[in-house]
Amino acid sequence: MSHIIVVDDALTDRTLISGLLTDELECHVETADNGESALEFIDARRPDIVLTDLQMPDMDGLELLESIKEEYPMIPVVLMTGRGSEKIAAIAMKAGATSYVAKQRMAEDLVSTVKRIIAATQEVMIPPQLMHRLEYSNCQFTLNNDPGQIGSVVAHLQSMLRCLPLGDESERIRVGLALEAALSNALFHGNMDTSQESPQPNEARRQELFRKRWNRKPWCDRRISLTAEISRELAKFVIRDDGNGFDTSALDPDFMSLDTERGRGLPLMYTIMDSVEFNDAGNEVTLIRHRVIEGPVTD
């Protein structure tokens, strides 16, 4: 059973978030109403995940994140962002938050986000020690339009990322989340054309479109190509879909605002990876993440 700490100064939101989690996940949830209490909880209980609000009195969410990254770097931190907190949320993502959920989309995104992170922290497919011995890998996948395949390939590559010095364990999970976001974009926005809808579909509508299209032409013939190059210096992922692409000139390259209306995929990629480049057609993205420590690699 996973142990989750929810940090929010608002009793109403602590009640809502705890209820959504315990309703759908096998987990034990504890709550704290400020950052300092949260740190005491974390020190005593060592939770699997911390979910934190950003705007709180005394120690705010960004300060809490920095303390957790300093003292407990293995613990993933998920931000819960209200309207008006987008800029500080982007700063917190750059500072090492594992992911974020917009408060106005809690019911849609919270449980799936936490599930993905729990799965990423519990993967045991390959002995982790072996992956610390990996020097270089270059592999290519051609994926069907199957969300399950995305989860499997991300788990596999995330395991290989153990050879790349990223600073701490939660960084490896963050890179995995960015890769998963890119592959999900390729599947839903690219191959399934959900971005062509106007207005932009919500998650329920996106899933409905997927169920209608996944086995129909032209969508069923489309594939996702993934090339992954992982070494002790960098991880480079090239993801290409067979969809119609999108207008990349409209992108905000700094992504200083986490625009929740357009989905979380692009902000996750931009705030976690060192480099995000699209081709002109908008159907291929190259993600690069470099090692973070200087000097020779030690075992």
Added chain:
Amino acid sequence: MSFQVDWNAALANVSDNRELLQLVIDAFLTESAQIRDQISIAITNQDTKQLQRTGHTLKGIMHSVGASSWSHPARQLEELGAAGTTDGAQELADELNRHLPALLEQLRTFSVEQSN
């Protein structure tokens, strides 16, 4: 001005779990009085940081209970605080205090019906 709680939105926020919505509403009923006091203190002390934060919190929890249409004064208080001023905050607090009882009444009615 007469607003109604958007029960569809409120239930969507809790994945249609009415028992959870009752817990969330009970928390809101407890918390909203405290936040009103905090807003009042922030205005008296001209504490713009607290004004911004409490306005932000009230706006957020109003959304959680399906009362976004009531949250305009809270959002404006947040914006005033963010702009570093309390000028005009008392008028907004008065507007909140005029309309909040009707919201609380609608929420209490749901809570009582759910209990029965």
